[in-house]
Amino acid sequence: MPPPVPPYGSADPGSDEQSSDVLPPFNAVVPLKARVAMRAGEAQTRSLQLRDGRQIQVLVAGPESGVPVVFHHGTPFAAVAPRVVIDVTARRGVPMVLASRPGYAGSTALPGRTVADAAADTIEILDQLGHSRFYAVGWSGGGPHALACAALVPDRCLAAATIAGVAPYEAAGLDWLAGMGPENVEEFSYALEGGAPFDEFLTQSASAARDVTGSQIADELGGLLSAADRNALSEEMAEFLAAAMRAALSSGIEGWREDDLAFVRGWGFDVEAPGAPVAIWQGDQDNMVPAAHGAWLAGHVPGARRWLLSGEGHLTLMAGFERVLSDLFDLAHQN
Numbered sequence: 086m087p088p089p090v091p092p093y094g095s096a097d098p099g100s101d102e103q104s105s106d107v108l109p110p111f112n113a114v115v116p117l118k119a120r121v122a123m124r125a126g127e128a129q130t131r132s133l134q135l136r137d138g139r140q141i142q143v144l145v146a147g148p149e150s151g152v153p154v155v156f157h158h159g160t161p162f163a164a165v166a167p168r169v170v171i172d173v174t175a176r177r178g179v180p181m182v183l184a185s186r187p188g189y190a191g192s193t194a195l196p197g198r199t200v201a202d203a204a205a206d207t208i209e210i211l212d213q214l215g216h217s218r219f220y221a222v223g224w225s226g227g228g229p230h231a232l233a234c235a236a237l238v239p240d241r242c243l244a245a246a247t248i249a250g251v252a253p254y255e256a257a258g259l260d261w262l263a264g265m266g267p268e269n270v271e272e273f274s275y276a277l278e279g280g281a282p283f284d285e286f287l288t289q290s291a292s293a294a295r296d297v298t299g300s301q302i303a304d305e306l307g308g309l310l311s312a313a314d315r316n317a318l319s320e321e322m323a324e325f326l327a328a329a330m331r332a333a334l335s336s337g338i339e340g341w342r343e344d345d346l347a348f349v350r351g352w353g354f355d356v357e358a359p360g361a362p363v364a365i366w367q368g369d370q371d372n373m374v375p376a377a378h379g380a381w382l383a384g385h386v387p388g389a390r391r392w393l394l395s396g397e398g399h400l401t402l403m404a405g406f407e408r409v410l411s412d413l414f415d416l417a418h419q420n
Contacts (some may be wrong), residue, residue, distance in 0.1 A: 092333075128166065132191055135209050142184040142191030143210055146171050151244065153180035155207055155219050155234070160226030160348075161294075161341035163190035165291065167325050169406045177410065182219075184210055186230070188340030190332045198343050202355025203230035204237040211241070220413055221245040221361075224403060225374060226344055229253075229352060229357035232386070236354045237363040244417040246364040246409055249371055249399045249418035252378040253356060254349040256385070264375030266308035276345040283345075287338040295334045299324035313370035322400060357385050362420045363413055364390040368397025390416055 092239075129144045135141055144164040154174050156166065163185040174181040186203065187195035195202065211219055221242050223231030228250015235245035254261050262270050275286040297305050302323045303315065310318065333340060363386050367379020376393070383391040390412070394402075402409070 112136050117177060128171065130191075133210060133213050135206065139187065139193035139195065140191060141187075141191065141193070141206065141210060142185040142189075143214075143388065145180065145214065147175050147180040148178060149180065149215070151179045153182045153211070153214075153216050153219050154212070154413075155221050155231075156181060156183045157203065157221065157223035157227030157230040158183060158186070158329065159224050160344040161189070161291075161333040162226070162329040163192075163335075163340070165325065165329040165332050167403055167406070168321055169404065173407050173410050177414075180216070180303065182210065182214065182216075185332070186340055186344065187312060188336070188343050190335055190340075192340070194339040194343065195213070196339075196343065197235075198347060199351065199353035200229045201233050204354075205232045207234055208238055217241060217242055220417065222248065222409065222413065223250050224248040225250065225399065226348070228374075229348065231365065232356055232382075233354055234362050236301065236356065236358060237360070239361040241360075242361040244362045244364070244420070245412050246366060246413045246416075247379075247382065248366045248402050248406075248409060249368065249374045249379070250365075251348055251374050252381045253352055256349070256381050259377060259381045261378075264372070264377060266310075266372040268307055268309050269373060273345065273349060276349050279346065287341055287345075291334045291338050291341070294330055297327045297330055299327045302327045302330075305330075309373045311370040311372045311398045313368070313396060314372070314400040317398065317400040317404055322404070356382070356389065359387050362388065362390070362416045364392060364409075364416055366392045366394070366402050366409060368394050368399070368402055370396060370398040372399075373399045 128144055128225040131143045133141050133143055142164050144166055156170055164183050166183050170181060187193060187198055218241055221231040228247035231245045231247055232358040234242045252259055262273060275283040294305055302304055303310060303318060364384040367376055369376040379393055383389050383393060
């Protein structure tokens with residue numbers, strides 16, 4: 086059974102003189118009328134220029150003030166937000182920020198990027214948007230990037246959550262590919278080989294997925310969907326997955342390639358070093374990121390709050406985003 090939403094406490098334990106960001110009370114719920122007003126202009130896509138000249142595509146939703154939830158997307162995805170993330174952050178009255186990682190959609194590629202680079206990009210994005218502190222959430226391939234924020238900018242990141250996020254490839258005692266669906270085993274085997282064979286594999290895969298529709302997404306994912314996730318694949322979720330994949334591949338395979346390569350080489354930071362508080366969410370019915378990844382992270386990220394759940398898969402955890410955010414607020418307030 087999914088865990089209950091943790092009990093809520095009281096309000097902001099402190100203030101931030103450099104920003105108007107205010108921590109929401111744990112039980113903050115914005116009235117319906119205000120939520121409707123938020124949703125009227127809920128998602129705006131912007132292109133920001135970073136100091137090194139790169140363009141980053143950013144999706145923002147919700148109010149301009151408050152501590153934002155920075156959502157790190159999966160692989161190969163881009164700045165397309167799951168409906169549940171927009172709805173839940175709007176309900177809590179907090180901004181949502183989602184950037185396409187370099188090489189995806191409208192974001193300039195950054196060859197050789199590491200997972201750690203996401204933390205610096207996140208800070209630049211938030212500085213331009215006028216936010217000092219933030220929460221980090223990463224789903225699937227976004228999980229390592231949320232961990233990078235917690236590890237590298239704990240003075241800015243209040244807390245982070247990974248939802249079915251992968252562990253480091255060099256993780257001691259972890260058989261990294263064991264339990265993955267055959268599609269992922271093939272993909273990462275090519276990533277480990279690298280070079281032209283990997284590019285050819287991604288190019289062929291992208292040609293089949295670039296125009297995928299919601300009605301086709303289950304077939305596209307194939308063995309990556311567990312029975313639990315097939316049951317959770319609503320029409321809305323299917324349309325989101327297809328739209329995020331189309332956006333990711335609209336500018337080629339650069340983002341996908343650099344994501345995969347970043348996962349299987351050094352991340353650029355030590356996940357076992359102290360940082361901002363972290364929650365690890367993982368289901369045991371996940372064919373994309375096997376349960377052993379979540380268990381390893383839960384045992385090695387210092388002080389991690391563990392949500393290792395029976396019967397949950399890759400998609401079912403996202404469907405329960407409300408509990409993830411509630412737990413994240415609670416985690417931030419307790420530290």
